[in-house]
Amino acid sequence: MGGRVVLLAAAALVALTPYVEGQGRGGAPQNAPPPTAKAGAAFDMTGYWVSEVTEKWRYRMLVPDKNDYQMVPLNPEGRRVAAEWDPARDQATGEACRSYGAVGLLQIPGRLHITWQDDNTLRLETDSGKQTRLFRFAGSPPMNHEPTWQGYSSAMWGGGEPRDRRDGFGGPAQDAKGHVVVLPAQRKEPDYLKVTTTRMRTGYLQKNGIPYSSNALLEEYFDVFSDPYTKNTWLVVTTVVTDPQYLVEPLIMHAHFKKLPDATGWDPTECRADEPR
Amino acid sequence: MRSMLLLVLFVLAAAPASAQFAFAPPRVDFTGEWSPRVYNTHMDIGDYTGMPLNEQGRLRAETWHPDQLDLPENLCRPHPIDHGLRVSVSQLRISNELDPETRQPVGLRLHVWWQEPEQVIYMDGRPHPSPNAPHKWSGFSTGWWERNTLVYRTTHLKEAYLSRNGVPKSPKAEVTTRMHRYGNLLTIVFIIHDPLYLTQPYIRESSWILDPNQVIPPFPCEITPEGTIVPAGKVPNFLPGQNDALHDFAIEYGIPFEAALGGAETLYPEYIKKMKTMKVAPRTTTTHYRRTQ
Numbered sequence: 001m002g003g004r005v006v007l008l009a010a011a012a013l014v015a016l017t018p019y020v021e022g023q024g025r026g027g028a029p030q031n032a033p034p035p036t037a038k039a040g041a042a043f044d045m046t047g048y049w050v051s052e053v054t055e056k057w058r059y060r061m062l063v064p065d066k067n068d069y070q071m072v073p074l075n076p077e078g079r080r081v082a083a084e085w086d087p088a089r090d091q092a093t094g095e096a097c098r099s100y101g102a103v104g105l106l107q108i109p110g111r112l113h114i115t116w117q118d119d120n121t122l123r124l125e126t127d128s129g130k131q132t133r134l135f136r137f138a139g140s141p142p143m144n145h146e147p148t149w150q151g152y153s154s155a156m157w158g159g160g161e162p163r164d165r166r167d168g169f170g171g172p173a174q175d176a177k178g179h180v181v182v183l184p185a186q187r188k189e190p191d192y193l194k195v196t197t198t199r200m201r202t203g204y205l206q207k208n209g210i211p212y213s214s215n216a217l218l219e220e221y222f223d224v225f226s227d228p229y230t231k232n233t234w235l236v237v238t239t240v241v242t243d244p245q246y247l248v249e250p251l252i253m254h255a256h257f258k259k260l261p262d263a264t265g266w267d268p269t270e271c272r273a274d275e276p277r
Numbered sequence: 278m279r280s281m282l283l284l285v286l287f288v289l290a291a292a293p294a295s296a297q298f299a300f301a302p303p304r305v306d307f308t309g310e311w312s313p314r315v316y317n318t319h320m321d322i323g324d325y326t327g328m329p330l331n332e333q334g335r336l337r338a339e340t341w342h343p344d345q346l347d348l349p350e351n352l353c354r355p356h357p358i359d360h361g362l363r364v365s366v367s368q369l370r371i372s373n374e375l376d377p378e379t380r381q382p383v384g385l386r387l388h389v390w391w392q393e394p395e396q397v398i399y400m401d402g403r404p405h406p407s408p409n410a411p412h413k414w415s416g417f418s419t420g421w422w423e424r425n426t427l428v429y430r431t432t433h434l435k436e437a438y439l440s441r442n443g444v445p446k447s448p449k450a451e452v453t454t455r456m457h458r459y460g461n462l463l464t465i466v467f468i469i470h471d472p473l474y475l476t477q478p479y480i481r482e483s484s485w486i487l488d489p490n491q492v493i494p495p496f497p498c499e500i501t502p503e504g505t506i507v508p509a510g511k512v513p514n515f516l517p518g519q520n521d522a523l524h525d526f527a528i529e530y531g532i533p534f535e536a537a538l539g540g541a542e543t544l545y546p547e548y549i550k551k552m553k554t555m556k557v558a559p560r561t562t563t564t565h566y567r568r569t570q
Contacts, residue, residue, distance in 0.1 A: 042424075050545060050546065051545070051546055052480065052544045052545065053327055053544050053545075054327040054328070054329075054479060054480055054481050054544060055318060055327060055481050055482070056318060056327075057318075057326035057327035057543075058324075058326055058530055058532060061326075061536075061543075061548065061549055061552075062530070062531070062532065062552075065530075071317065071318075109545070109546035109549060110546050111546070128546070158459065159424065159425045163304075188304065188424075188425060189424050189425070191423075191424035191425045191426065192425075192457065192459065194459070221457075221459045221462070221464065223426070223455075223457060223464075223466075225423070225426070225455060225466075227453065227468050227478055227480070228430075228453050228468070229453075229468070229470045229477075229478045230477065230478060234480065236464075236466055236482060238459065238462065238464045238482065238484055240462065252314040252462075252484045254464070254481075254482035254483075254484070256466075256480055256482065265546075265547065267546070275549075276549050277546060277549055
């Protein structure tokens with residue numbers, strides 16, 4: 001009986017071995033990660049997109065009143081700072097871009113133009129406020145990166161984490177040399193873009209001066225899909241803002257954008273403290 | 278030969294539904310307790326902002342009166358789950374749905390706290406029922422995987438609301454839902470298609486945070502024997518053109534009245550310029566007729 005179990009286990013190992021990653025001929029690993037972020041893109045985000053505002057409409061299509069921060073988990077310090085909002089002062093002191101910083105930018109109605117700046121950098125431009133964000137797939141924030149409105153964004157294609165690394169016998173799947181590998185049955189395809197942004201200047205979550213601090217952490221999850229009714233292509237972003245300086249808990253926001261065939265309607269505007277876009 | 282054929286037919290008929298369809302195994306584990314992070318907008322009469330309503334939908338919405346909620350038959354009326362997940366105190370539990378006889382997985386079950394709507398998403402490839410089959414609060418849902426996203430289509434929904442302020446959703450509506458897990462964050466995108474009351478699909482999103490310690494309490498609801506504040510036989514409503522609270526929301530927030538009534542045009546950035554040419558009533562009120570539940 002014991003010999004039979006050993007035999008079965010050996011047969012299973014032999015059957016699995018040819019499919020283990022890293023066993024390619026001539027030393028070239030099979031299923032190696034794509035050489036660039038562009039080559040390994042989970043989906044195509046490039047092109048022109050327009051905001052469709054179906055939620056929080058009066059906070060996005062208008063400039064809300066001072067101290068209107070319903071649905072924002074502001075702490076007392078956040079409320080105090082929000083109460084000091086003065087759009088005329090922001091405009092006069094060169095701070096009109098505060099609401100166009102990375103955290104609030106995609107909440108502002110407008111158009112996006114997304115391109116690959118290079119093989120490992122996705123470039124997102126907005127007509128509202130004429131801002132540019134760079135999503136860098138390689139490297140990490142330099143220590144001396146000065147805070148900017150758009151901060152420093154690190155990007156990765158997410159969702160490709162393997163389901164389970166066990167080999168069925170209690171240990172992690174390994175190749176013949178003992179390296180931990182991912183078996184084909186464990187593999188998943190990446191299917192979203194995660195962008196993590198830090199090093200931002202103090203800005204506004206909403207046009208009416210609801211603050212976030214320069215210590216805020218911005219995490220964004222982008223997804224692209226086609227809706228079954230119109231066949232339009234949509235870009236959806238889920239935004240998580242963590243900022244203990246002004247928020248009692250992370251704030252989650254959403255925005256979605258419709259794919260456009262071209263640049264028609266692109267309407268660049270300067271940062272304006274007293275306008276919705 | 279004939280008896281053999283009968284035997285085959287008998288076996289097929291006796292087989293549980295789940296045995297007749299191929300189950301799509303999960304690519305992502307959505308099961309667990311999820312704590313809501315929802316916006317909860319559209320509580321005010323006359324706030325149809327951001328909704329691609331057509332004229333029929335707007336007219337129906339304008340006739341709605343908040344006291345309708347106090348009709349005995351409405352006291353324990355649930356929202357369909359696509360709406361309940363957004364507007365109520367929507368603690369969410371997702372569990373595996375097993376065939377009661379074979380104990381084989383057939384899909385997922387969603388449970389929400391407020392009024393306890395339940396939705397089963399069948400992942401075993403079974404077809405939707407006939408268009409004439411009964412409509413239910415949570416409809417009939419079948420799902421499939423698009424990479425790591427669970428996508429499901431819900432039909433056979435009862436007539437219900439799109440929002441808490443009485444904007445209707447017709448029984449012809451269907452909802453395609455996309456559920457995506459980003460670590461401990463769950464985002465659900467609802468794409469509502471209603472040929473009766475909307476001019477284009479209405480897309481909105483909500484998110485939840487994984488909370489293994491969440492306990493969803495029971496939601497007992499029963500009609501009080503002494504009745505409600507609405508006298509028997511009365512159906513509160515506003516006749517067309519006679520809703521005297523309709524303008525309050527727009528006046529309070531300084532929104533052009535037309536813009537507050539929604540429509541596809543109002544969803545896009547160009548409309549901001551157009552609003553500057555529209556009449557805005559003086560902001561003479563800071564209160565409005567508002568639903569609180």
